[in-house]
Amino acid sequence: MVQLWQNYSKNLRCNMKRRRCKIQKCECVVRYKTGEYAGLCNKHYLRKYKYGDTNVNKNPRDLTPFQRFIKHIKANKETRCWEWTRALDKGGYGIFNVNRKPVSAHRWSYEYFKGKIPKGLYVLHKCDNPKCIRPSHLFLGTNQDNTKDRHIKGRSASGEAVGTSLLTKSEVLMIRRIYKKGDCTQKSLANTFNVSRACIQAVVTRRNWQNV
Numbered sequence: 001m002v003q004l005w006q007n008y009s010k011n012l013r014c015n016m017k018r019r020r021c022k023i024q025k026c027e028c029v030v031r032y033k034t035g036e037y038a039g040l041c042n043k044h045y046l047r048k049y050k051y052g053d054t055n056v057n058k059n060p061r062d063l064t065p066f067q068r069f070i071k072h073i074k075a076n077k078e079t080r081c082w083e084w085t086r087a088l089d090k091g092g093y094g095i096f097n098v099n100r101k102p103v104s105a106h107r108w109s110y111e112y113f114k115g116k117i118p119k120g121l122y123v124l125h126k127c128d129n130p131k132c133i134r135p136s137h138l139f140l141g142t143n144q145d146n147t148k149d150r151h152i153k154g155r156s157a158s159g160e161a162v163g164t165s166l167l168t169k170s171e172v173l174m175i176r177r178i179y180k181k182g183d184c185t186q187k188s189l190a191n192t193f194n195v196s197r198a199c200i201q202a203v204v205t206r207r208n209w210q211n212v
Helices: 002-019 042-051 065-070 105-113 143-152 169-181 186-193 197-204
Strands: 073-075 082-084 095-098 101-104 122-125 138-141
Touching: 065 095, 065 105, 082 105, 095 105, 101 105, 105 122, 105 138, 122 143, 138 143, 169 186, 169 197, 186 197
Parallel strands: none
Antiparallel strands: 073 082, 095 101, 122 138
């Protein structure tokens, strides 16, 4: 009877040992018996899955901003861009939270890899990909450079595409033709087209509708 109990206890200990996590000093029950995560408990499986190492125990709050930043990058083999995979703003630019404050991902990337951005300058894209945060694809420019870059790349709304536009392309051409002949004053044109005199002046002097 004693021998039987000893054999039973031995087998029980062996079975329990086989069911324990293979990581040293871990007493948790094994979750995966086959595959890449064989012999791991749930805790060590998550570490291996998230960080590639069972010895890493990282809470997202304990990660540095850079460690969190690089987790949200996906390389585009065709364009060679580093595309942001998290939240985007209305313009398609990445949003990165630093100290609970949202910042532009491409601006954060530029400052981390290249240095501080001087006051009044913008971070522009060579690749014309708003999601890209690759430092070599970014460069500094003024507001004028930014506007010019948008026009060149066709990303600026113009003419009737502008939501606040009061006139159409055909009306603009008509106003300029009439005013050039000297048949009407700016005030009378404003009354005719139901807009302000300042609007007519901007049209005839080509301050607005420069692409027409």
